[in-house]
Amino acid sequence: MGLPWLGLWLKRLGIFLQVAVEVAVGKVLMILFPERVKRNILAMGQKTGMARNPRFSPDNWVPTFFSIQYFWFVLKVRWQRLEDRAEYGGLAPNCTVVCLSGQECNIWDFIQGNRPLVLNFGSCTPSFLLKFDQFKRLVDDFASTADFLIIYIEEAHATDGWAFKNNVDIRQHRNLQDRLRAAHRLLDRSPQCPVVVDTMQNQSSQLYAALPERLYVIQEGRICYKGKPGPWNYNPEEVRAVLEKLCPSPGHMAQL
Numbered sequence: 001m002g003l004p005w006l007g008l009w010l011k012r013l014g015i016f017l018q019v020a021v022e023v024a025v026g027k028v029l030m031i032l033f034p035e036r037v038k039r040n041i042l043a044m045g046q047k048t049g050m051a052r053n054p055r056f057s058p059d060n061w062v063p064t065f066f067s068i069q070y071f072w073f074v075l076k077v078r079w080q081r082l083e084d085r086a087e088y089g090g091l092a093p094n095c096t097v098v099c100l101s102g103q104e105c106n107i108w109d110f111i112q113g114n115r116p117l118v119l120n121f122g123s124c125t126p127s128f129l130l131k132f133d134q135f136k137r138l139v140d141d142f143a144s145t146a147d148f149l150i151i152y153i154e155e156a157h158a159t160d161g162w163a164f165k166n167n168v169d170i171r172q173h174r175n176l177q178d179r180l181r182a183a184h185r186l187l188d189r190s191p192q193c194p195v196v197v198d199t200m201q202n203q204s205s206q207l208y209a210a211l212p213e214r215l216y217v218i219q220e221g222r223i224c225y226k227g228k229p230g231p232w233n234y235n236p237e238e239v240r241a242v243l244e245k246l247c248p249s250p251g252h253m254a255q256l
Contacts, residue, residue: 008082015078019071026066038062048127048231056126060165069162077211077229084209088226092218095204097151097196100180100187107149107204108221110194116146116246117218118239121210124168124185125156127231128213132189134236138243139192145247148193152183153205156212156231176200217242 030037041062050056064070085093094108111117120135122128139148157164158172173179179197186195198204205211213234217225225242227235 011082012079015082016075019075019078023066023071023074030066037065041065044232048234049130050126050231053126053130056164056166060167061126064162064164067162073156073162080206080211081209081229083206085207086209086216086223086226088223090223091221092216092223093204093207095207096199097204098176098180098199099194099196100183102176102180105196107151107218110147110149111218111221112147114220116224116243118146118148118243119208119216119218120148120150120213121153121205121208121215122150122213122230122234123153123155124170124182125212125231126164126167127234129168129189131234131236132186132191136190136192138236138240141240142243142247143192146243150186150191150193150195151204151210152179152186152195152197153210154179154198154202155182173200215239217246219246 026037038058042058045058045061046052050061092107094106096104096106098104107119118138135148155161155170155172157167159167159169160171168185170182170185171178173182176197176199179200183195183197208214208216209229211229213230215225215227215234215236215238216223217239224246225239227233227238
């Protein structure tokens, strides 16, 4: 037991040093070459649609890069990936989640026979909300042949963390009630599928390496699609392509 524990902490130390250097270099470059760095960040933002998001101007989010809050968040994400247990083709971790009623259940409780189950991990982040309508269209188009579950995890851009100006005003979750209240905000957007929350131990977020947002497709308990982590690579249209192969829907056929 000692060696794996020591190995984990050595990996964490290595990641800490790597992120510290990346942030320090980024901060220096932002001071010396602000316009060039801004262009590079905006170019990355094109992948998520953030640069085209009408709710946010670049001044709302670009200056937050390489801040101390940015450092701690990126470090948390990189450390979390060391806990990733969701392997393509392997059994999906059957984590405990909490319904909005407060009742505990497990992810596998939402699997129905051989129907694919799409897991959508996220919170009220700009990239997650920007593509929420894309996800809803997936639910509409494949409702007869697949199931969908939103798992609300810890905030990526809490107002007391790595905050963006003009974002949804939600603080970091101190307890389960905070997380449930935050998840209830998604109901105003008519998600058209069940919404549950991660436990305060962040079990599903860790085992699926889901922070800040991520998509999975499970069929008969096994992972048949593992999306890349957001925000840069969070893409509901990739899930559409997977579902079209697994279960072509009448909704999709009507679009052709």
